[in-house]
Amino acid sequence: MHNHEQASLNSALTDTLTNAQTKPIARRIARSLLTLLLILMIFLALTPWQQNVRGAGRVVAYSPAERQQLISAPVEGRVSRWLVREGSQVKQGQIIAELLDNDPLLLTRLNSEQEALLARQAAVESRVETFRTQLLMAEQARPQALSAAESRIEMAKQRRSAAAQNQDAAKAAKKTADLNLYRQEQLRGKGLASQRTLELAQLENAQRDAELQRAEAGLSASESEIAALQADFQKLGADTTSSIEKARAELNKAMEDQNYVQADLLKLQTRLARQETQTITAPQDGTVLRLLANPRAELVKAGQDVAIFVPDTHFRAVELWVDGNDLPLIVTGSHTRLQFEGYPAIQFGGWPEFSVGSFGGQVTLIDATDDGKGHFRVLISPDPSDLPWPDPRFLRQGVRVNGWVLLGQVTLGYELWRIFNGFPPLVLPEPASLSSKTKDDSKSVSADEKKSYD
The missing domain is CATH 2.40.30.170 (Efflux pump adaptor protein, beta barrel domain)
Incomplete structure (x- = not known):
């Protein structure tokens, strides 16, 4: 009985193992799929x-100049009205907004200030021309004045030479008169000359002495004159140089004032030109992306952004x-x-x-x-x-x-x-x-x- 059951169990196990074996076609499919997978992996590994x-x-x-950019207000004021809307296509130079100044009389006052500066500029220019003329005349007069002074000194030197010659002649005459007086005195003592002759010799000696003194005085005066003229020459040179430097300083001061007035006038004219424009224009062809300022309700300052612009x-x-x-x-x-x-x-x-x-x-x-x-x-x-x-x-x-x-x-x-x-x-x-x-x-x-x- 036991052997029969064991035989039945072995027979059933054999049938089960026989049925569990893979069929040949399934094995071929599995091998094919595995081969394809390996080929695919190799192909993918070598794929670029x-x-x-x-x-x-x-x-x-x-x-960068064609990228999104901001448009600023050129002057202070309020946006009077927008001539475009968001998304509007505009051309270069097209007016997109008008500005209204807070002070309606500002332009009038700026024009008055400009007229005052123009008058001041004319006055300063007149001063510049006056000082320039004075400087030119002083520079031209200096060599003439110095030349005249040198001529006077030369003439004084000539007079001194003449006075020196007169002195030499007076000295010679005085020496002759002294010798004549001495001889007459000797002759008078010996009774060989009359009293009258002695008196005439004395008179002539006195005259020659007076002439010598006048000649010496004339020479001294001529030397003093030369010294005075030379001092005047030095003073004239210093005075003319001082006059020229003073005229040049006045001219430089006037020209400096002229430059200041010119700078103030240019600033005012620039401000006046901006105020007279009071418009905002498109910098180039493009599209107005955003409007940042409300018309008549918002105060904008110079340089404040009022719109966003996208160039074409x-x-x-x-x-x-x-x-x-x-x-x-x-x-x-x-x-x-x-x-x-x-x-x-x-x-x-x-x-x-x-x-x-x-x-x-x-x-x-x-x-x-x-x-x-x-x-x-x-x-x-x-x-x-x-x-x-x-x-x-x-x-x-x-x-x-x-x-x-x-x-x-x-x-x-x-x-x-x-x-x-x-x-x-x-x-x-x-x-x-x-x-x-x-x-x-x-x-x-x-x-x-x-x-x-x-």
């Missing part, structure tokens, strides 16, 4: 993969902000893929050639410093070798953008290995040809901008 750096930003104008531009760019860790991987001239907000797109970061709805770009500028939060700005311009960007009517300034800066190309297996190990992407050197091409593109864009400005 485009390394990239992702960032986000917005659309801006390529030229056909040269757009993208400000892309990337993390500081990725900045060393980006070089000028790197190609990018851009996804604009509002344009459906399918972007494969590693396979840009299979992307749909994205647009090409090229890195033209990398900021030298961050924004204070560790993010760096990368300026991207359209790639001339790719599809053109959307029309400016749809791709406006401020549209948000997602971007991928394309780096080196590796295999997918290497990329997965790099990610698993935490290694950075490959750092590629900046190609010289690409850099020169980027510079040429920038120059061509700048030339186009200049042409559009003109």
Whole structure:
């Protein structure tokens, strides 16, 4: 009985194991799937993969002068009325607002002040001409006066020479008279000469003595005259120099006053011109984005912002902000893929050639410093070798953008290995040809901008 049960159990177990064995077709399918999986993994590991750096930003104008800007009030006052509305398209020089001054008599008073300054300017100019004439006359009179004084000194010297000659003659005559008197006295003592002859000799001696004294006095007077004339010459030179310096100082003072008056007049004329304008004009073609001042209700100061203005531009760019860790991987001239907000797109970061709805770009500028939060700005311009960007009517300034800066190309297996190990992407050197091409593109864009400005 026991053996029969054991045999039945073994038979049932054998049937169960036989039924549990895998059928040949299932085994073939499993092997095929495993083989396909291995082939797929090998294929994917060898598939090219485009390394990239992702960032986000917005659309801006390529030229800073064409980006969003503020319009300020030129003078103090109130906005009388707005001639545009928010969103209005305007041309360069078009009046967008009129200002009303708080003081209705300000222009009248400014004109009166201008007339007073003009009269003062005329008076100062007259003073300048007067002192200039005085200086010219003093400079011309000085050499003439000095020459006349020198002539007088020369004449006095000639008179001194004549007086010296007269003195010499008087001395000789006096000596002769003295000898004659001495002989007459000797002869009188011997009784050989009469009293009359002696008296005549005495008289002649006295006359010659008087003539000598006059000659000496004349010589002394001529020398005193020369000394006086020389002193007058020195005084005349000092006086004429002082007169010239005084006239020059007066002229400089008058010219300084003239400069002050001219500066005050220019300031007043500038203020008057601003007050007479009292209008706000569009700096260039563009759109009035916001009006910041209420008409007639709000007082604005000179330089206060009254409107936000967005210039028209056909040269757009993208400000892309990337993390500081990725900045060393980006070089000028790197190609990018851009996804604009509002344009459906399918972007494969590693396979840009299979992307749909994205647009090409090229890195033209990398900021030298961050924004204070560790993010760096990368300026991207359209790639001339790719599809053109959307029309400016749809791709406006401020549209948000997602971007991928394309780096080196590796295999997918290497990329997965790099990610698993935490290694950075490959750092590629900046190609010289690409850099020169980027510079040429920038120059061509700048030339186009200049042409559009003109």
